[in-house]
Amino acid sequence: MAQNDSTTGGVMLAADGTPLKKSLDRALRAQKIRALALIAPLLLFILVSFVFPIGEMLLRSVQNTVGTDYIPDVLPNVVVELEEWDPASGEAPPEAVYRAMAIDFSAAFDNKLHTQLGRRFNYETPGMSSLFRKSGRPVTKLDPESGNLKEAFLEIDKDWGRIDYWATIKANSGRYTINYFLAAFDAERTLDGIKLKDPDERVYQKLLLRTLGLSLVITLCTLALGYPVAWLLADLPARTSNLLLILVLLPFWTSLLVRTSAWKILLQEQGVINDIWIWLGFEDRLSLINNQLGVIIAMTHILLPFMVLPLYSVMKTIPPSYLRAAKSLGATNTVAFLRVYFPQTTPGIGAGGLLVFILAVGYFITPELVGGADGTFISNRIYYQFSASGNWGLAAALGTVMLVVVLMLYYIYDKLVGVDNVKLG
Amino acid sequence: MTKSANDGAFVEFERVQKSYDGETLVVKDLNLTMPKGEFLTMLGPSGSGKTTCLMMLAGFETATHGEIRLDGVSINNIPPHKRGIGMVFQNYALFPHMTVAENLAFPLEVRKLGKSEREEKVKRALDMVQMGSFGGRRPAQLSGGQQQRIALARALVFEPELVLMDEPLGALDKQLREHMQFEITRIAHNLGITTVYVTHDQTEALTMSDRVAVFNDGRIQQLAPPDELYEAPQNSFVAQFIGENNTLNGVIQSISGDRCTVKLDSGDVIDAKPVNVSKVGDRTQVSIRPERVEINKDRLSKDAHTLKAEVLEFIYMGDIFRTRLRVAGTEDFVIKTRNAPDQVRLQPGQQIEIGWLAEDCRALDA
Structure with a gap:
């Protein structure tokens, strides 16, 4: 055997004298290319529909734009002139700034951008939207060559003399901005620099904590309800367990909207559950919906299969002889479960927990419909910013924060439990 | 607690029947007495009721009728963990999330033994199966034969008087199986423990046992030492099945x-x-x-x-x-x-x- 292996300087050689590694690579190349060709459609699909939009979103959260134009491109002269001005001086900007504004504003008016510009600044300093809208036609009538534009502006609206308005414009004179992220973290620029908002105005922190907290509660509820079900399924003979598994999956065949609406009917003040409650002799009706409790109940139900399935597939692989062995060695049922069965199901708990938690954190429809005022999630706020408010930058920043938070939790989970301990089947 | 009339009997099955579905009997009228220290093999084709008998003795199945006694005491209503019977399973059933030493310490921990005593017994049990240096490994890192030895050591580490083995060598290759047959009988005789061994391999039954019970159709067809079983089969089933x-x-x-x-x-x-x-x-x-x-x-x-x-x-x-x-x-x-x-x-x-x-x-x- 040994004399057939030819080596040169410690490198294994194939029969034709080429290094064995190279020869092996060549033999495997065709296989690799074929494998790549097979996954190419999916890869392309993911690139186009997932990676690109996420990149776009991440970018949008820092881009300082009005529509498709960067603010410094819309207000080129103002940006240059404002460089000289210091808001901390306590004085309104000099005449040159007003002249620049007259030129840029007219150009923006012609491109129908001035209202969008006002709305854009309004996200940060309320009041600017109406100022820009009102000033539209009057500003275009001004003569940029006249020497007294500052007074003319103040005549149109005295708010043109407000320092915080000009400070907002100056703060947004770059192509990129962190202002959206400041807003997402409940911070704002003031004349004294960046500060957190008043505690009772910190909407997003509260929403983020609520989203994570409720998701955790929902995950624990699905675990508590799903674990015994999965165990039962794994323990039963195949025919019965298949039937029960279909029952577990049945909710998937109904529209999410229908299921959530069904919960509305069941849980509302004049609903079935409250009627039974009164019939049992209790006096007060329970408020089970349009609050956090309603969200927990409905989402636990909706996400339950995502906990049961990974648990089931892991439990299915644990032979019943382990429990028998533990008992034959002298363990009571409880000890056998805790020391032998439960530790072997942790990969399923990890997988199910991670799946349910991440799905819950991003959930939208159910909190929207049954959450009421104190049961909404951060995704509801993101949706509001996208649609009603049109503040795409803030929505993107909030989305980015969520993405980072989830990735961080995933990282912590990996450090604590180990992701290779997660088993989906 | 009534002592059995049959003195010297350690394990007794008296008129034991077992049915799973209420229609057919898997075990029909089983009577068996084993003295202390005997190595008895239950041999038979699959579905003959031998494993069911073993599971009833271990306590994982309940007898539909009849009485099972251990050392003169009826154990019908004693749960498995209180019977103190060691058991080696077909697929070894070593706990995959514990090391070999933790697996062996498990029966000692649930019996609340002190740490030093535990360690000493684990070490002695590992040495007994010549696996002394493998305490820190996980079962998945061991070969089939090594896992088999650990399963044996775990069943013996808490010093039970009765050990049950359910086709423990089924998954091993021929050479290893023959070696383990010898090893198991040596250890069983050295420790003087009573062993009930289930197999469908007649060579294994003949080479290892003091007595063999040939099962078919829920009944013991013949219960005899190996030589008698081979040379003087009592009916045509036994004659066909053995050799x-x-x-x-x-x-x-x-x-x-x-x-x-x-x-x-x-x-x-x-x-x-x-x-x-x-x-x-x-x-x-x-x-x-x-x-x-x-x-x-x-x-x-x-x-x-x-x-x-x-x-x-x-x-x-x-x-x-x-x-x-x-x-x-x-x-x-x-x-x-x-x-x-x-x-x-x-x-x-x-x-x-x-x-x-x-x-x-x-x-x-x-």
Whole structure:
């Protein structure tokens, strides 16, 4: 055997004298290319529909734009002139700034951008939207060559003399901005620099904590309800367990909207559950919906299969002889479960927990419909910013924060439990 | 707690029946007594009830009827973890999330033994199966044979008086299996423990056991030491199941004491020993071991009946020759001859005459 292996300087050689590694690579190349060709459609699909939009979103959260134009491109002269001005001086900007504004504003008016510009600044300093809208036609009538534009502006609206308005414009004179992220973290620029908002105005922190907290509660509820079900399924003979598994999956065949609406009917003040409650002799009706409790109940139900399935597939692989062995060695049922069965199901708990938690954190429809005022999630706020408010930058920043938070939790989970301990089947 | 009348019996099954569905009995009227220190094997084809018996003894199945006693005390209503019976499972059932040492310490921990005592017993048990240096490994890092040893050590580490083994060597290759057969019997005898061993491998049963209980159809067909089981099977099932066996069918022609003559369906007449036939005219199946068939007529008594045979196939197996013959209408009559210097090697097509000692040919139930 040994004399057939030819080596040169410690490198294994194939029969034709080429290094064995190279020869092996060549033999495997065709296989690799074929494998790549097979996954190419999916890869392309993911690139186009997932990676690109996420990149776009991440970018949008820092881009300082009005529509498709960067603010410094819309207000080129103002940006240059404002460089000289210091808001901390306590004085309104000099005449040159007003002249620049007259030129840029007219150009923006012609491109129908001035209202969008006002709305854009309004996200940060309320009041600017109406100022820009009102000033539209009057500003275009001004003569940029006249020497007294500052007074003319103040005549149109005295708010043109407000320092915080000009400070907002100056703060947004770059192509990129962190202002959206400041807003997402409940911070704002003031004349004294960046500060957190008043505690009772910190909407997003509260929403983020609520989203994570409720998701955790929902995950624990699905675990508590799903674990015994999965165990039962794994323990039963195949025919019965298949039937029960279909029952577990049945909710998937109904529209999410229908299921959530069904919960509305069941849980509302004049609903079935409250009627039974009164019939049992209790006096007060329970408020089970349009609050956090309603969200927990409905989402636990909706996400339950995502906990049961990974648990089931892991439990299915644990032979019943382990429990028998533990008992034959002298363990009571409880000890056998805790020391032998439960530790072997942790990969399923990890997988199910991670799946349910991440799905819950991003959930939208159910909190929207049954959450009421104190049961909404951060995704509801993101949706509001996208649609009603049109503040795409803030929505993107909030989305980015969520993405980072989830990735961080995933990282912590990996450090604590180990992701290779997660088993989906 | 009533002490059994049967002194010296350690494990007892009394009129035990078991049914899973309420319609058929998997175990029918099982009676069995085992003295302390015995190595007893339950042997039988799958579905014969042997594993069910073992599971009832371990406490994982309840007897539908009858009583199971351990050391004179009825254990029907004692849960498995209080029976103190060691058990080795078919797939070893080593806990995958624990190291070998933790696996072994488990029965000691649940018995609340102190740490130093635990460590000492674990070490002794590992040394017993020659796995002393493997305490820190996980079961998945061990080979099948090593896992088998650990499973054995774990079943013995808490010093049970009774150990049950459910086809423990089924997953091992032939060589390792033979080695472990020897190892298990050595350890069992050294420790003086009582062992109930379940297998469907008859070689394993014969080489390891003090006594073998042959199961079929929910009943013990024969309970005897290995040599008796092989040489004196009580019925045709046992004769067929244990070892290789030639059978011929016929009717009892005459019977006197421990001799009878049988008229085969082919018309030939042979000598046999009546075992469970009683009168002339009974249908019978006679059983002759391949190595007890004589092809040298000079070695038989003058009045012995012989049969004509034609050699169909000659197989050289090293230590023995295996020859297939056509005899009295059947084509799978096999004889085995030792590969000795003076042994004849039969050629296919050769016509010979065969016979046997009457006591080697057992006339059994048909």
